[in-house]
Amino acid sequence: MIELKNVSKEFVSPKKYPGFKGAIKGLFSNEKVRKVAVDDISFTIEKGEIVGYIGSNGAGKSTTIKMMTGILNPTEGTCLVDGIDPSKNRKENAQNIGVVFGQRTQLWWDLPLSESFTILKEIYDVSDEDYANQMEFLNRVLELDEFFDRPVRTLSLGQRMRADLGAALLHNPKVLYLDEPTIGLDLVVKDNIRHAIKEINEKYQTTVILTTHDIGDIEELCSRIIIIDEGKKIYDGTLEDLKDTYGKRRKVTMEVRKPDLLKELQLFQKIESVNDVQITENDYDSVLDVEGKTYTVSFDKHKMQVPQILSAVMELTEVTDIKLQETELAEIVKEIYNHGGV
């Protein structure tokens, strides 16, 4: 249903200088700032999947969604949504997709909600029969009746979100993009929204991609999550696997005197022979940076320990400094659990 191949997006904007003098300087300067917001991302999403698109602020989530909706063109790579290139056939793509940005509404602020729906019916060319059917369904799952005649600006945040979701689904799109759909909502409304998303997905096999910081959204909705960090995809799999595999990962960086000596190091064999334990190559990843003179090992903390790694390395060369960190993914797992939810 959705296929991204090596998609990148680079923003180029004029360089900003601080202060008033800086503003003047900026007027006459041609200096540009380049920002790679999305960096060589590929994935395929099948019809009917609900995928959580996760990452910290500024990771590149919204930029990816904007490319899938046709609002932005990729700088590199290709994006296909139901066989259509959104940047080339934006209108055709629009018929297939629904979009909700949690931070702002797509509805007409001063009009009664009912009129927004009438306008959308025209825009998307929905037949009277389909409209009636879909409204019956949307009213049942989102209870729009309660406030259908009120101007959008008078709605509470929760009502507005239900309204926005309903509006995005009026033409029964094949793909639904939700950017932070539960942000700022209280628990009851969150729950309603999640149930609605689930029902729509089950009834129509709608493909759903949502960005969220809310672990509840992920746990209740997403059979799969894709994590991006600084524009790069760093994980694609289930939440369970992420917790099992990366929640326990640690990372140790060692500064060493003679990194060349570590080139041939088979760490797991070395640790096994030194410590009499059983380790496989899957229990760790290692990166040797000869120029920076560092050796970094990400490892499963239940399988091996820092002193074991250290002693194996010190058999070959002197270690001059050592830094212990969580891996990016372990940090992200923690972050979603600490900041997410209520």
Ligand SMILES: Nc1ncnc2c1ncn2[C@@H]1O[C@H](COP(=O)(O)OP(=O)(O)O)[C@@H](O)[C@H]1O
């Ligand atoms: N129009 C733009 N011009 C320049 N930089 C942008 C633009 N839009 C986003 N960025 C930058 O790209 C990065 C990714 O942004 P975004 O996709 O909004 O992240 P997220 O949604 O994950 O928080 C950020 O560093 C952001 O400042």
Ligand SMILES: [Mg+2]
């Ligand atoms: Mg965003």
